[in-house]
Amino acid sequence: MNLIDIFIKRSKLVFYSVLLLLLITIDVSAQESQNDTITLKVENVVDKIRGGLLGEILGNLNGLPHEMKYIKEPGNVKNYVPSLPEGAWTDDDTDFEWVYICEMQKQRDVFLQPTQICSLWEERINKRIWCSNRFARYLMDIGIEPPLTGKSIFNPWASFNISGQFLCETFALIAPGMPQTASKIGLNYTTVTINNEPAQTTQLFSTMIAQAFVTDNINDIIDFGVAAIDENSELNGIINDVKSWYSEYPNNWRKTRQLLHEKYTQEDNNIRDFNGHELNTGAIIAALLYGNGDFSESLKLAFNFGWDADCNAATVGTILGVIHGYRNMISRNSHAHQDWMIVDRYKNITRDNMPMNETITSYADRIIELFEMVNSINGGEKVLDNNRMVYKIIPEHPTPVVELADLEKQKQIIKIELEEQIKKDLQSTDRKSRARAAYYAVCLDMDKSIKSKYPDKWEQASYDLSGYWKLMSSVFFFRYTEFNDFRQFRQKFIEAGFKGPKKEYEDDELYNDMEIWKEPERLY
Incomplete structure (x- = not known):
């Protein structure tokens, strides 16, 4: 055998050795990828989704009698039995999500676009809306779309409001074991009305709910949630404090409530506090820790911690509803155990152009x-495994999807992005566009320069904005408006020459009068 033959033979040997090694590596990688899934029985996932929704509804509706009742001091609810003897009904803790869920299902898309979101609000969300949600709704009247409706530059509630918490739970049920997906879906909708720290609560609670499908350990669930928030978020300090107080006073939830109130009250117990994310986040974490996995006890604690108690109980109820599951919860409603009374009804009393008589199970x-659709998109599947139907879910590690923003830098970026549009809208023949230009200009501190440069155009735009009576009423009047951010926001409009309407409108007037714009002479 000559040298060339030897070389060829050795080359072939090396080639086949490398090829074999490569094939083994590929096979091992494929096996690892295949094994890198969460396998859950279909019946269990379905049961937990239904349980999570039922828990959310129970916390919300059973919590309504305690909403905003216990501010300086905790409540004293001693006995609580979860019940819906006449079935459930729509309330803002669950019906915003219901509107979105129905449209997601129709469109086969869990990420609705801003124009779609605005259309849904205009068609369906016009009453029983408060605080940041109401403000965002009336910003839509002048053509401002999400996420700008949820920027604190334009919406004075957005920097603290708890919509980031109570509008995210149902979306997390779409993403069992997929915390990043849960956060992304939630943020697509909560940032319609909030940003920054409240957006961190969306990530926190969405992740906790998503992880409750794969573990029932409350401490682990909380830790997973913490892993999903920005390391600079003030939520870290709140949660660490509550955990520390729980360790120090494991049998005295009232002491923890006292310490939470003392440290995290922001503005002398006004709406900035009981509608803010700080105290309410702390209350949820504390209720979960002291409740120790017991559904009824945990919700009772959420009521007693107070502040926005129904929202907090809804979040607690979702997490524990996932852990316990629908079958376990509804078994308390049997002939043998009639201590819980649950009627399977979800009656629509709030949302226009929506089904009138949904059930809790049909909502679930x-x-x-939607979960099956999302799971498939993410690479999961529904398969037969050992004679049982299971979901294969590609797991995700909890991590922040959005980080905290520097609000001043954010303002400057938005100002640069909108400057040309504002000038263009001032020249428009469309009233809504001119009104929007005036609103943007005041919020971005551009009104003085624009008024100086385009006095006639500014006068017309200001007149147009003044006619959007629901928005201007929200700028100047709203129940519990005396918090610092709102006062500063309102002062900008006063200095720009605007004034409030002659009267503060009642809720029913705002909800039932469909006339969006009125002659300012009738209003001022």
Whole structure:
């Protein structure tokens, strides 16, 4: 055998050795990828989604009698039995999500676009809306779309409001074991009305709910949630404090409540506090820790911690509802155990152009359908495994999807992005566009320069904005408006020459009068 033959033979040997090694590596990698899934029985996931929704509804509706009742001092609820003897009904803790869920199902898309979101609000969300949600709704009247409706530059509630918490739970049920997906879906909708720290609560609670499908350990669930928030978020300090107080006073939740109130009250117990994310986040974490996994006890604690108690109980109820599951919860409603009374009804009393008589289970079925769609998109599947139907879910590690923003830098970026549009809208023949230009200009501190440069155009735009009576009423009047951010926001409009309407409108007037714009002479 000559040298060339030897070389060829050795080359072939090396080639086949490398090829074999490569094939083994590929096979091992494929096996690892295949094994890198969460396998959950279909019946269990369905049960937990239904349980999470039922828990959310119970916390919300059973918590309404305690909403905003216990501010300086905790409540004293001693006995609590979860019940819906006449079934459930729509309330803002669950019906915003319901509107979105139905449209997601119709569009086969969990990430609705800003124009779609605005259309849904204009068609369906016009009453029983408060605080940041109401403000965002009336910003839509002048053509401002999400996420700008949820920027604190334009919406004075957005920097603290708890919509980041109570509008995210149902979306997290779409993403069992997928915390990043849960956060992304939630943020697509909560940032319609909030930003920054409240957006961190969306990530916190969405992740906790998503992880409750794979573990029932409350401490682990909380730790997973913490891993999903920005390391600079003030939520870290709140949660660490509550955990520390719980360790120090494991049998005295009232002491923890006292310490939470003393440290995290922001503005002398006004709406900035009981509608803010700080105290309410702390209350949820504390209720979960002291409740130790017991559904009824945990919700009772959420009521007693107070502040926005129904919202907090809804979040607690979602997490524990996922852990316990629908079958376990509804078994308390049997002939043998009649201590819980649950009627399967979800009656629409709040949302226009929506089904009038949904049931809790049919609402849950919508969520289940969306989960299967999302799971498939993310690479998971529904398969037969050892004679049982299971979901294969590609797991995700909890991590922040959005980080905290520097609000002043954010303002400057938005100002640069909108400057040309503002000038263009001032020249428009469209009233809404001119009104929007005036609103943007005041919020971005551009009104003085624009008024100086375009006095006639500014006068017309100001007149147009003044006619959007619901928005201007929200700028100047709203129940519990005396918090610092709102006072500063309102002062900008006063200095720009605007004034409030002659009267503060009642809720029913705002909800039932469909006339969006009125002649300012009638209003001022």
